Amino acid sequence: MSDVNATMARLERARPGKVILWTLLFLGGVVMITPIVFMAATSFKTGQEVFELSIIPDRPTLENYLFILQESKFMRWMLNSLWVATFSTASVLFFDSLVGYTLAKFDFRGRQIVFIAILSTLMIPTEMLIIPWYMMSRSFGWIDTYWGIAFPGLMTGFGTFLMRQFFMSLPDELIEAARIDGWSEFAIWWRIAMPLVIPALSALAIFHFLGNWTAFIWPLIVTNDPDIYTIPVGIASFNGEFQMDWEIVMTASCLATLPTLLVFLLLQKFIIRGIMLAGLKG
Amino acid sequence: MAEVSLQGVHKLFGSVTAVEDFNLSIGSSEFVVFVGPSGCGKSTTLRMLAGLEDVSSGVISIDGKPVNNVHPKDRDIAMVFQNYALYPHLNVFDNISFGLRAKRLPKDEITTRTNEAADILGLDELLKRRPGELSGGQKQRVAMGRAIVRKPKVFLFDEPLSNLDAKLRHKMRAEMKLLHQRVQTTTVYVTHDQVEAMTLADRIVIMNLGRIEQVGTPDEVYKHPASQFVASFIGSPAMNFATGTITGTGSKAALKTDSGEGISLAGCDIAEGRRIQLGFRPEHMMLAKAAKPASGHISIGAHITVIEPMGHETVLTCDAGFGEIVGKYEGEDRFTPGDAANFHIRADRLHYFDLDTGLRI
Numbered sequence: 001m002s003d004v005n006a007t008m009a010r011l012e013r014a015r016p017g018k019v020i021l022w023t024l025l026f027l028g029g030v031v032m033i034t035p036i037v038f039m040a041a042t043s044f045k046t047g048q049e050v051f052e053l054s055i056i057p058d059r060p061t062l063e064n065y066l067f068i069l070q071e072s073k074f075m076r077w078m079l080n081s082l083w084v085a086t087f088s089t090a091s092v093l094f095f096d097s098l099v100g101y102t103l104a105k106f107d108f109r110g111r112q113i114v115f116i117a118i119l120s121t122l123m124i125p126t127e128m129l130i131i132p133w134y135m136m137s138r139s140f141g142w143i144d145t146y147w148g149i150a151f152p153g154l155m156t157g158f159g160t161f162l163m164r165q166f167f168m169s170l171p172d173e174l175i176e177a178a179r180i181d182g183w184s185e186f187a188i189w190w191r192i193a194m195p196l197v198i199p200a201l202s203a204l205a206i207f208h209f210l211g212n213w214t215a216f217i218w219p220l221i222v223t224n225d226p227d228i229y230t231i232p233v234g235i236a237s238f239n240g241e242f243q244m245d246w247e248i249v250m251t252a253s254c255l256a257t258l259p260t261l262l263v264f265l266l267l268q269k270f271i272i273r274g275i276m277l278a279g280l281k282g
Numbered sequence: 283m284a285e286v287s288l289q290g291v292h293k294l295f296g297s298v299t300a301v302e303d304f305n306l307s308i309g310s311s312e313f314v315v316f317v318g319p320s321g322c323g324k325s326t327t328l329r330m331l332a333g334l335e336d337v338s339s340g341v342i343s344i345d346g347k348p349v350n351n352v353h354p355k356d357r358d359i360a361m362v363f364q365n366y367a368l369y370p371h372l373n374v375f376d377n378i379s380f381g382l383r384a385k386r387l388p389k390d391e392i393t394t395r396t397n398e399a400a401d402i403l404g405l406d407e408l409l410k411r412r413p414g415e416l417s418g419g420q421k422q423r424v425a426m427g428r429a430i431v432r433k434p435k436v437f438l439f440d441e442p443l444s445n446l447d448a449k450l451r452h453k454m455r456a457e458m459k460l461l462h463q464r465v466q467t468t469t470v471y472v473t474h475d476q477v478e479a480m481t482l483a484d485r486i487v488i489m490n491l492g493r494i495e496q497v498g499t500p501d502e503v504y505k506h507p508a509s510q511f512v513a514s515f516i517g518s519p520a521m522n523f524a525t526g527t528i529t530g531t532g533s534k535a536a537l538k539t540d541s542g543e544g545i546s547l548a549g550c551d552i553a554e555g556r557r558i559q560l561g562f563r564p565e566h567m568m569l570a571k572a573a574k575p576a577s578g579h580i581s582i583g584a585h586i587t588v589i590e591p592m593g594h595e596t597v598l599t600c601d602a603g604f605g606e607i608v609g610k611y612e613g614e615d616r617f618t619p620g621d622a623a624n625f626h627i628r629a630d631r632l633h634y635f636d637l638d639t640g641l642r643i
Binding site: 171173174176177178179180181182183187192195196 | 332333334353354355359360361363364365367369370371380381384385428432
């Protein structure tokens with residue numbers, strides 16, 4: 001009886017507005033999932049079948065996977081991407097939160113100017129920065145190095161802004177109490193402030209890691225050596241001059257997506273909270 | 283235990299003066315309470331003492347040593363904040379021992395001292411809990427534990443009880459007094475609650491608009507308020523006032539209130555024509571059947587407007603013509619709003635304040 005009541009209650013709650021909302025969300029989901037499904041399907045197809053719009057291949061094959069894993073430098077690119085994204089994310093978490101904390105909790109002359117200057121970097125499109133980055137990299141000998149790929153993302157205006165907003169919401173009294181307790185300013189930041197903004201740090205880490213994992217233009221420009229390629233650049237390198245092996249590209253893309261899917265499944269809670277926080281605070 | 287001294291201390295925030303010419307010496311083991319309305323500069327003074335605010339001018343000394351340029355951690359003070367400022371991600375044990383770990387004391391000593399403090403404050407059972415799992419009173423105790431565990435020279439309390447309900451506030455007040463009697467550490471306590479000030483303090487510092495109005499024992503500030511402000515701030519219900527001009531002298535002296543009533547002040551030696559405020563406390567007003575007072579008393583007639591039975595006493599708000607006055611009585615008499623009432627007040631319980639300066643005459 002209670003089940004019937006619960007069902008009735010659910011039906012009553014399904015107002016027209018909600019039905020429209022669910023329909024729109026469903027359609028949006030279909031639009032986003034369809035390419036992924038085709039990507040996965042194509043990875044099991046042979047070259048002849050690539051342009052057939054079937055989801056289930058006529059002759060499913062694992063040859064594409066074997067080719068990628070055995071005959072390309074795919075695993076090397078995975079490690080390159082992992083290293084660059086991890087290093088860059090660690091750097092962003094450290095420096096963005098350190099600067100954000102300073103801007104939020106220390107009163108010094110020019111604080112507002114520094115903050116606005118950092119914030120204004122958000123308005124400069126990456127494409128505009130690529131030429132100066134490249135010139136720097138060439139001058140410093142960073143072409144074809146991990147450092148060359150990572151350096152533009154070691155500190156970000158967005159991360160600094162996000163962390164500043166979070167640190168601002170920490171009560172000053174906590175920091176003052178720690179100050180009186182005898183801790184240094186760095187120790188207060190590390191032991192008191194940082195643990196209290198873990199949700200923000202998680203959100204920033206996820207955004208930045210995924211951003212680096214999928215970064216294409218800059219790694220493409222700063223690397224020539226296939227041993228230094230990151231995943232997206234490596235995948236693009238499957239492009240032949242006269243032909244495109246789509247089944248190989250799709251297979252590599254599938255494999256490249258796995259770590260991000262894993263990250264999403266593990267940190268789903270943080271990602272959703274992070275998006276909400278970024279929306280609210282930003 | 284240490285002596286604390288503030289000499290000529292000023293604090294400016296931009297062009298706004300928050301504290302002006304603050305001079306005070308606090309003896310070793312003394313419990314001093316800064317009290318005053320919001321914005322009077324009491325918390326700012328405490329924060330300057332803690333080293334959390336710079337001193338614009340003047341000298342603050344602890345144990346004879348100027349500390350104006352000494353970092354808070356090197357002043358050997360402990361502070362309890364209004365919102366407790368407990369670290370939410372640490373459990374009670376870690377919260378209390380946090381300051382000891384900063385000093386890099388041996389682990390055994392940290393454990394011993396933390397357990398000792400927890401024992402004093404009855405926190406033994408809560409050491410593994412986080413602040414989010416504690417009640418207001420328990421949080422308050424943890425904050426106090428964090429202060430006492432360091433055995434500082436001076437305790438600073440910034441409105442520590444203001445977030446508690448009335449019953450708990452009363453209980454914690456008693457615990458605080460007990461704690462002070464036990465540890466005998468010099469204490470500076472800030473509150474806007476005059477009851478807290480009266481019950482806890484060895485000496486009260488009453489502040490208004492950034493300046494000290496009066497420093498004295500609870501008894502002194504209650505019985506001999508130095509100004510009309512102090513008189514109105516200390517005591518609950520607050521002191522009643524009648525504003526007017528002195529007429530006549532000697533046995534014919536009286537106060538002619540601004541609204542025209544005459545209050546006989548026989549024997550009052552204030553110069554005729556002087557503008558004053560006459561003050562009298564509700565607890566000193568005795569209900570009387572007759573309008574004519576006995577010798578050495580004055581009489582004030584009024585009409586009752588509000589009756590507030592409190593159980594052990596009844597508070598009467600009355601219209602006395604020159605303004606609203608509040609009286610109280612413990613007897614069996616029954617009144618209804620609109621009744622006339624006569625109050626007799628002993629002349630030696632009257633307070634006179636200059637209308638212009640507000641100072642006691």
